[in-house]
Amino acid sequence: MTKPTVHDIAKEAGVSLATVDRVLNARAGVRETTIAKVQAVIHRLGYVRDTSAANLARQRQYRFAFVLPEGPSQFVDTLRAALKEASSPLVADRLVVQHVTIPTHDPHAIVRRLQSLNPARFDGIAIMAPETPQVRDAVDRLKEAGLAVVTLVSDLPNSTRDHFIGTNSIAAGRTAGLLMGRFNGGSGEILVATNSLRSRDSVERRLGFDAVLSGEFPHLRCLPTVESYDDPNRMVAVIRDVIALRPDLVGVYSMGAGNTQIVEALRGAGAAGRLSVIAHELTPTTKDGLRSGEIAAVITQNVGHLARSALRVLRTLCDKTPIFEAQERVRIEIVLRENLP
Amino acid sequence: MTKPTVHDIAKEAGVSLATVDRVLNARAGVRETTIAKVQAVIHRLGYVRDTSAANLARQRQYRFAFVLPEGPSQFVDTLRAALKEASSPLVADRLVVQHVTIPTHDPHAIVRRLQSLNPARFDGIAIMAPETPQVRDAVDRLKEAGLAVVTLVSDLPNSTRDHFIGTNSIAAGRTAGLLMGRFNGGSGEILVATNSLRSRDSVERRLGFDAVLSGEFPHLRCLPTVESYDDPNRMVAVIRDVIALRPDLVGVYSMGAGNTQIVEALRGAGAAGRLSVIAHELTPTTKDGLRSGEIAAVITQNVGHLARSALRVLRTLCDKTPIFEAQERVRIEIVLRENLP
DNA sequence: CAACTTTTGAGGTACGCACCTCAGAAATTG
DNA sequence: CAATTTCTGAGGTGCGTACCTCAAAAGTTG
Numbered sequence: 001m002t003k004p005t006v007h008d009i010a011k012e013a014g015v016s017l018a019t020v021d022r023v024l025n026a027r028a029g030v031r032e033t034t035i036a037k038v039q040a041v042i043h044r045l046g047y048v049r050d051t052s053a054a055n056l057a058r059q060r061q062y063r064f065a066f067v068l069p070e071g072p073s074q075f076v077d078t079l080r081a082a083l084k085e086a087s088s089p090l091v092a093d094r095l096v097v098q099h100v101t102i103p104t105h106d107p108h109a110i111v112r113r114l115q116s117l118n119p120a121r122f123d124g125i126a127i128m129a130p131e132t133p134q135v136r137d138a139v140d141r142l143k144e145a146g147l148a149v150v151t152l153v154s155d156l157p158n159s160t161r162d163h164f165i166g167t168n169s170i171a172a173g174r175t176a177g178l179l180m181g182r183f184n185g186g187s188g189e190i191l192v193a194t195n196s197l198r199s200r201d202s203v204e205r206r207l208g209f210d211a212v213l214s215g216e217f218p219h220l221r222c223l224p225t226v227e228s229y230d231d232p233n234r235m236v237a238v239i240r241d242v243i244a245l246r247p248d249l250v251g252v253y254s255m256g257a258g259n260t261q262i263v264e265a266l267r268g269a270g271a272a273g274r275l276s277v278i279a280h281e282l283t284p285t286t287k288d289g290l291r292s293g294e295i296a297a298v299i300t301q302n303v304g305h306l307a308r309s310a311l312r313v314l315r316t317l318c319d320k321t322p323i324f325e326a327q328e329r330v331r332i333e334i335v336l337r338e339n340l341p
Numbered sequence: 342m343t344k345p346t347v348h349d350i351a352k353e354a355g356v357s358l359a360t361v362d363r364v365l366n367a368r369a370g371v372r373e374t375t376i377a378k379v380q381a382v383i384h385r386l387g388y389v390r391d392t393s394a395a396n397l398a399r400q401r402q403y404r405f406a407f408v409l410p411e412g413p414s415q416f417v418d419t420l421r422a423a424l425k426e427a428s429s430p431l432v433a434d435r436l437v438v439q440h441v442t443i444p445t446h447d448p449h450a451i452v453r454r455l456q457s458l459n460p461a462r463f464d465g466i467a468i469m470a471p472e473t474p475q476v477r478d479a480v481d482r483l484k485e486a487g488l489a490v491v492t493l494v495s496d497l498p499n500s501t502r503d504h505f506i507g508t509n510s511i512a513a514g515r516t517a518g519l520l521m522g523r524f525n526g527g528s529g530e531i532l533v534a535t536n537s538l539r540s541r542d543s544v545e546r547r548l549g550f551d552a553v554l555s556g557e558f559p560h561l562r563c564l565p566t567v568e569s570y571d572d573p574n575r576m577v578a579v580i581r582d583v584i585a586l587r588p589d590l591v592g593v594y595s596m597g598a599g600n601t602q603i604v605e606a607l608r609g610a611g612a613a614g615r616l617s618v619i620a621h622e623l624t625p626t627t628k629d630g631l632r633s634g635e636i637a638a639v640i641t642q643n644v645g646h647l648a649r650s651a652l653r654v655l656r657t658l659c660d661k662t663p664i665f666e667a668q669e670r671v672r673i674e675i676v677l678r679e680n681l682p
Numbered sequence: 683c684a685a686c687t688t689t690t691g692a693g694g695t696a697c698g699c700a701c702c703t704c705a706g707a708a709a710t711t712g
Numbered sequence: 713c714a715a716t717t718t719c720t721g722a723g724g725t726g727c728g729t730a731c732c733t734c735a736a737a738a739g740t741t742g
Contacts, residue, residue, distance in 0.1 A: 005727095005728060005729085006728070006729065007728085017729095018731095018732095021729080021730070021731075024729090024730095025730075025731090027731090031738095031739090049728090049729080050727090050728055050729070051729095052728090052729095053727070053728035053729045053730095054728075054729050054730070055729090056727095056728080056729075056730090057728070057729040057730040057731080058729075058730055058731085059730090
């Protein structure tokens, strides 16, 4: 009992190869009754299209654009590397990928960059961009132009994007909160820091973090969020001050970028290792922090998985085949010193 | 600039298609100098074989056997389901998979079962089996017969298997130890339980757990390992006794199967939620335990990843192409209530 | 029933590669 | 130098599918 082919179906249904082909590819010119007949046979024989043969015959090319913020960001760098790796011709066939960088904080420039992409030259696009109405509209326009669109890492919830590949920020914040609570049995204060509260991710993480902490660990008090506005010096200075002025400080939750500065400031204040530091995203800095004990835990997502998932989803969207949801769900991972990958 | 094909290479190297084919597939009958010339062109043009076209032409079939212990085990059940899902024709082409079950604790029966497999009917085998000299030898014989062999979940370190797909048990134990230490700031006693210390995994987990606890958290004292020998009643009884007799108990580390009984016993003793319970493997029981707060953390590995990785590695072993190590490394995951997948 | 439209069939070519044969060229040997 | 042996080229077929054309069959309409 070998795998059925289109020939088997044609023979079995008593029609020609051409008709089977028309049914399979939903082309016009087949009577309803014949379609039903052919599909019955397809179902009965358990025929599944050989996608590699189909792609070969069709000379299929998947032309994708990856739109990522420009540096410097260790996280984006690792993500970019993962995307490059996952789209290398050695592991993925028939892929033509273009990498596009966008300015981090200028919505209009982002929109211009997106508009400069010729939709006819792409089949799909994966985009990581801050949520603004302008960006959302630009994404919607790409979708209207017929591209498959997935958002990466941070979502654009009210856009028409097909899929979001990333983790739930509220749940990530809740996870950080639960860890912080479990790590600190006694009472004390928690410093929460980020580079910017303008990003939806930071706001949501804080939301989740606070919800768990106030609900389950009332003995821990959260200080107002400290923002660095991407200014390294400011971050170092603020943290130094907080440590000096707050003797009850037992933990630090770093929600955004700038972990290098936070670790540096803690080290400078002699507080490294004494406080429970929880940060996001596995990068060279946070890995070092875990190894040295200066960071207690890192909440992260597997960038390799993120990259491969984006590619798989874009491909299946182009193929209009069903998405294997279980495989695409990106997990919120907790990394300690002992389970560093 | 399109993707180079064998034709391009033939033209560029000034040889015929047949010669290119001989070089590519390492067939005999080509002079060394010609081989070098062709390979230089291959390298220069950046040719990569179109594996799907190649497989199509070759009528390649990957015939794999998955050898797993027979039930009842929630973990093996979820793994089996993941394997089925990952090898469904919808997601993986040219795969013919046979599932084989082996008795859990009878090495000779396992060996008989392995010997009954006709090596000529398979290209590769993934096996999860307890480590004994007999099993190791049987695996070596399959390897000698020309099969690709990977061990799954628990390794057979001194066998000739090609690859191990799973996590490092010592590191998993260390991770559990670190979590247990961080979760318990004050002093107290830790109960360590497993169904059997005869399995290498349990021994290694205990090793890692103890190393971290004694090294970094000397205020926590580990009690001797409690073994249930797969007897549910025994487990319930022992735990009940320990809880009654040990008022200083602050944590429970469950290294093996039998989490259902452990949770049940804790609940019966009114200790559920008061103790830090750390268990292994995400199953219906441990998920419920996390949700209810009766289990504080679960150390696990992503069975979906495990399954897909096993398939990928077996395939690349058959193709004799390089393995993409980064993708195949199975991570030790930490799951709390808030990051349940 | 003729004139028409819609369906269907037969057949071809192509995709990129594997694998085969056979004849002839080139290199090696005696 | 001839006789061998070793390489190489030309050509073919097949894998399962896509997509095309043209003619013939079936169905519909007035």
